Amino acid sequence: MEEKLSTIYLRDGRNALQYVMSLSEKYRQIATEAIFECLRLGYPLNNMEITGKARQMQRKRNAPLSIQLGGVEIIQKKIKRTSSSFSSSAFKASKA
Structure with a gap:
């Protein structure tokens, strides 16, 4: 070398x-x-x-192995969790 x-x-x-x-x-x-x-x-x-x-x-x-292998599915799950947690907190705020 x-x-x-x-x-x-x-x-x-x-x-x-x-x-x-x-x-x-x-x-x-x-x-x-x-x-x-x-x-x-x-x-x-x-x-x-x-x-x-x-x-x-x-x-x-x-990088995590899933991202190296093009793990779009894993990234989408994180986005879904984030958006659902936002919508549930928005729902709680609207009820209050």
Whole structure:
């Protein structure tokens, strides 16, 4: 992996390995994956693109499995509960 990173250059002239090693250890893995994803998508290799892609990938990983799998049904149930709780509280308020 290090060999591959050392042959990839960012827009500012640093190679990808230097960039990744300048980061905190806990961000190195996701940054490495983001660099390869940016390359795959044809994005320019700069800090903004790498950081944005890394954040997007991290959000996807931290999302509940149902949302990752397109769990529209679960989201709709939450909306129904919310709307019914609003209507029941509105009903109680109108009776008072």
